[in-house]
Amino acid sequence: MKTLIQFISEKQADFPFATGEFTRLLNDIGIAAKLVNREVNKAGLADINGYFGQQNVQGEDQKKLDVFANDCFLTAMRHGGMVCAVASEENDELYTYDNAFSQKGKYVVAMDPLDGSSNIEVNVPIGTIFSIYRRKSESGPGTVEDLLQPGNRQIAAGYIIYGSSTMLVYTTGHGVNGFTLDPSVGLFLLSHPEMTIPEGGNIYSINEANYIYFHEGVKQFIKFCQQDDPATLRPYTTRYIGSLVSDFHRNLIRGGIYIYPGTLKNPNGKLRLLYECNPIAFLAEQAGGKASTGYERILDIQPESLHQRVPFFVGTRHMVEKAEEFMRKNA
Ligand SMILES: O=P(O)(O)OC[C@H]1O[C@](O)(COP(=O)(O)O)[C@@H](O)[C@@H]1O
Numbered sequence: 001m002k003t004l005i006q007f008i009s010e011k012q013a014d015f016p017f018a019t020g021e022f023t024r025l026l027n028d029i030g031i032a033a034k035l036v037n038r039e040v041n042k043a044g045l046a047d048i049n050g051y052f053g054q055q056n057v058q059g060e061d062q063k064k065l066d067v068f069a070n071d072c073f074l075t076a077m078r079h080g081g082m083v084c085a086v087a088s089e090e091n092d093e094l095y096t097y098d099n100a101f102s103q104k105g106k107y108v109v110a111m112d113p114l115d116g117s118s119n120i121e122v123n124v125p126i127g128t129i130f131s132i133y134r135r136k137s138e139s140g141p142g143t144v145e146d147l148l149q150p151g152n153r154q155i156a157a158g159y160i161i162y163g164s165s166t167m168l169v170y171t172t173g174h175g176v177n178g179f180t181l182d183p184s185v186g187l188f189l190l191s192h193p194e195m196t197i198p199e200g201g202n203i204y205s206i207n208e209a210n211y212i213y214f215h216e217g218v219k220q221f222i223k224f225c226q227q228d229d230p231a232t233l234r235p236y237t238t239r240y241i242g243s244l245v246s247d248f249h250r251n252l253i254r255g256g257i258y259i260y261p262g263t264l265k266n267p268n269g270k271l272r273l274l275y276e277c278n279p280i281a282f283l284a285e286q287a288g289g290k291a292s293t294g295y296e297r298i299l300d301i302q303p304e305s306l307h308q309r310v311p312f313f314v315g316t317r318h319m320v321e322k323a324e325e326f327m328r329k330n331a
């Protein structure tokens with residue numbers, strides 16, 4: 001089986017001006033993922049469950065594992081020297097490196113170090129999400145402008161899922177590939193080449209507890225999913241894990257749609273454009289699926305701030321298009 005680094009080195013041929021720096025960056029991300037994986041696996045034993053005692057810019061109480069994961073990725077990318085700035089869910093401001101080595105780095109990263117934090121203590125799969133861009137600024141510490149690029153400028157995106165097995169799934173705009181961590185050798189091995197979202201999906205994934213605040217278009221799409229019509233695999237079934245990475249990963253393999261809509265209470269929904277929606281949208285499109293706000297393509301949105309939220313509809317193409325149809329009809 002091919003290792004992650006063997007695979008990337010091989011794919012480097014796809015990029016005429018490749019210098020190996022991107023390979024090193026993905027390797028740095030892989031190293032941090034293994035460290036986080038080790039803590040996640042023994043979460044019940046190590047003093048890593050529970051709250052850290054601080055709030056992040058979103059007003060969420062940070063979990064110890066949120067902070068641990070954040071430190072792991074920031075440190076691994078510092079040592080690698082390929083990255084000059086990071087936008088992280090766990091840092092209010094842009095994180096820049098003060099060492100000259102990193103300031104020469106030509107990449108910037110947006111990341112959700114620990115996704116699905118509400119599931120940490122209950123042993124439900126959680127993840128890490130990352131999105132990589134080339135910097136726009138010349139040199140020195142990276143800038144906010146370097147991060148506020150539309151998602152269609154991403155050069156790579158991916159996630160790590162810490163579940164029954166630990167996987168790293170990523171794209172560089174040449175399809176989607178998945179690697180499973182073999183703990184006995186500590187290597188990510190190519191286990192899911194050229195992943196595509198099945199067209200015949202029949203899963204819808206949304207937190208229906210918010211139903212009364214849903215937009216009429218969302219309510220009508222849910223009704224559509226629940227109608228009896230075997231010819232179109234309906235009624236669909238519903239699954240909601242409450243970790244974006246896990247809900248998306250399931251739909252990537254089985255087919256389906258995940259929705260975190262804007263509501264009457266939160267018109268922009270909950271999920272963050274830079275380090276949740278853009279990377280997952282890039283993967284979805286590269287796997288033959290679709291991602292939108294219900295109206296607009298996620299990857300074409302011009303970001304305005306590091307932690308901005310957007311409504312998110314992602315998954316099997318025809319299911320997202322059907323949901324968009326209901327949104328437009330009820331706009
Ligand atoms: O509990 P809710 O409102 O359904 O929200 C669940 C969503 O929130 C998230 O946990 C937000 O991500 P974080 O855990 O990284 O803050 C998503 O993973 C998940 O899909």
Ligand SMILES: [Mg+2]
Binds near residue numbers: 116244276
């Ligand atoms: Mg998240």
Ligand SMILES: [Mg+2]
Binds near residue numbers: 066112113114
């Ligand atoms: Mg998070």
